[in-house]
Amino acid sequence: MDQRWVRGLGLAVVASWGVSACATTPAPTPVGSSGATAGAKSVSEAVSALVAFAPRPQPGDSTTIDYRGLDAVFDRIVLRTGPSLRRWAARPKRLAGRRLVYGHFSPLRREGNKVVFSQLNEEAKATITALAENLIKIANRIDITRLSRDEQLAYWFNLHNVLVIAEVARAYPTVQPRSLRVGPDGSPLHDAPLATIRGVSLSLRDIRTGIVFRYWQDDPRVMYGFFHGDLASPNIRGRAWRATGVWKNLDRNAHEFVNALRGVRRDGSTMLVSPLYDEARTAGLFPDWPEGFRRHLRTYADASVTRILDETDGEGYARYEGRTADLVGGCPQLPFSEISGIDTAAAPSGWPGDAEGPAAMPAGRPGFGFSLPELRRTLEARRGRSVREPQGRGDRRIITDVLPVRAVPVTDDRADADDGTGGSPR
Numbered sequence: 001m002d003q004r005w006v007r008g009l010g011l012a013v014v015a016s017w018g019v020s021a022c023a024t025t026p027a028p029t030p031v032g033s034s035g036a037t038a039g040a041k042s043v044s045e046a047v048s049a050l051v052a053f054a055p056r057p058q059p060g061d062s063t064t065i066d067y068r069g070l071d072a073v074f075d076r077i078v079l080r081t082g083p084s085l086r087r088w089a090a091r092p093k094r095l096a097g098r099r100l101v102y103g104h105f106s107p108l109r110r111e112g113n114k115v116v117f118s119q120l121n122e123e124a125k126a127t128i129t130a131l132a133e134n135l136i137k138i139a140n141r142i143d144i145t146r147l148s149r150d151e152q153l154a155y156w157f158n159l160h161n162v163l164v165i166a167e168v169a170r171a172y173p174t175v176q177p178r179s180l181r182v183g184p185d186g187s188p189l190h191d192a193p194l195a196t197i198r199g200v201s202l203s204l205r206d207i208r209t210g211i212v213f214r215y216w217q218d219d220p221r222v223m224y225g226f227f228h229g230d231l232a233s234p235n236i237r238g239r240a241w242r243a244t245g246v247w248k249n250l251d252r253n254a255h256e257f258v259n260a261l262r263g264v265r266r267d268g269s270t271m272l273v274s275p276l277y278d279e280a281r282t283a284g285l286f287p288d289w290p291e292g293f294r295r296h297l298r299t300y301a302d303a304s305v306t307r308i309l310d311e312t313d314g315e316g317y318a319r320y321e322g323r324t325a326d327l328v329g330g331c332p333q334l335p336f337s338e339i340s341g342i343d344t345a346a347a348p349s350g351w352p353g354d355a356e357g358p359a360a361m362p363a364g365r366p367g368f369g370f371s372l373p374e375l376r377r378t379l380e381a382r383r384g385r386s387v388r389e390p391q392g393r394g395d396r397r398i399i400t401d402v403l404p405v406r407a408v409p410v411t412d413d414r415a416d417a418d419d420g421t422g423g424s425p426r
Contacts, residue, residue, distance in 0.1 A: 049200045050210040058146045065138065065151065065399045067240030069131050070158060072375045077124075077165075078238045079114040079327070084260035086304055106323045108231045111260050114325055115165060115229075115236060117172045118332040125169045127372050132162045132195075138399050139197045150243035153216060157225040157241040160207045163194050164229045165236075168324065175330040176322045177229035190228075213283035220285040220296055223276065224253035231321040231329075232262050232274060251300075258300040262321060266308045272318040273297075290315050 087110070120128075135158060138144075144152055167189060168177050182192035193201035202211075208226055216222045225246075227236040234257045237249065257263040257274075265272050277293070280286060286293045294309055301309060324330030 050206060050214070052198055052200055053145060053211045053215075055149050055152055055215055056145045057148050057152075061146055061148070063142065063147055063151070063399065064243060065147075065155060067154075067158060067242060069134075069372075069375055070162060070240035072378060073128060073131060073370070074236075074238050074240060076370060077116050077120065077128075078236055079116060080238050081110070081113055083256055084111045084262075086259070086261055106231055106321060106329055108262050108321045109323070109329060111262055112231060112233065112256075112325060113235045113238070114327055115168075117169055117324065117326040117330070118328050120169055120172075123371050125166070127370055127375065128162065128169060129166045130372050132159070132166045135159045135162060136195045136197060142399065144197075148243060149216075150246050153212065153222065153225070154241040154243050154246050156207055156212050157246075159195065160204055161227040161236060161241075163204060164189075164227055167194065168229045172324075173330055173332050175324060177324055177330075178322050209279065209283040213280065213285055217284050220280060221247065221250040221254055223280040223285060224250050224257055227325075228276075229325060231323050231325050232276065233325060234276070236325070255300045258297055259302045259305055262318075264297060264301075264305050264308060265318060266312055267316070269312050270314040270316045271308055271312040272316050275317045275320045278317055 135155070139155070139159075144155055147155070164177070167180065167182060168174060171180050171182075174180055178189055180189040181187065182189055182194070185192075187193070187203075190204045193203055195202045208223075212222050212225075224234045225241060227233050235253050237253070241249070263274050277286070281289055281293070286296065293315070298306065298309060
């Protein structure tokens, strides 16, 4: 037998084992689910059920939700990488003394903020899940539809994104988040019922297309508020979304995404755009396609993307880059040394070995944790008093995401000055 063929087969088997070790994950029980298999609904039934979430803001109701818990978590787990340089990441180099070339191969691996999934321990995952469950409880305690439209929009962004992070973290390691099968019936991640609010089971796609895209259809910027857990996604912010500054920060996310390779690039005379625009278009966000869509892109385009708009006469969809949006592409067996081009100075504060940056953290050895009681104590210390003893004014109320769900008087009207993206404003 040809020895070269045998040796090549052996290398292929080893390489395949390395990929499969990261790709195989059990189907976890969804956050906010009792574990029972959800009954199938027709499209018309699902649409009619989502009418219950049509915004009905009440004049004079200034109730707001305080996302200090999410802020504290995102500050710990989101690595801000800055704006795209519009450069394809090179193929990893072969290490000295090795025949195999391995590593994080995605050419888009340098783009977009990252979540440090590979470094989260079980305590941290449980805390994220608890925050997701508390957000669901808030919507079952108060009528979300009666809040201001911007408050509702911020809530749906935060609920969607923390559900994505919780599910990916629970199933980790996973290379392709959108291929995850969740719950007893093995539904795809974006179609599985992850939350039950007012008796209505909601999937991630329900939140995006059935609620936000439907009831904020006049402004396509809303598509940039949703994190999908993968490299193709709009940025995950380093802070929670809030009603104050929501549109300013959507502009920032739009600017980053449009000017990134995962948002817009070209193939000859054809402009290739993210497949996420197809979901938004199907839901009615770009009714004047392609003219209105091109005008939307020009609103945020820098010089290189403006040139693409000027020099192309057709539109197409680029390949969806579904690798996990973390430093190792969802495969913690890969060493951090394989991830080149990441600014280690941008590592979130609180990382172990923070002075040396991400490369100092051993892959596949999660040890980065925090708990809900710890977050509460930290927030109390920052504010100089106990958040369990609020001192408010007037009739305004605030609902906290980190404490047991209840309404308390508002204590802080500060604007969301930090955009939380790590990118530059438009």
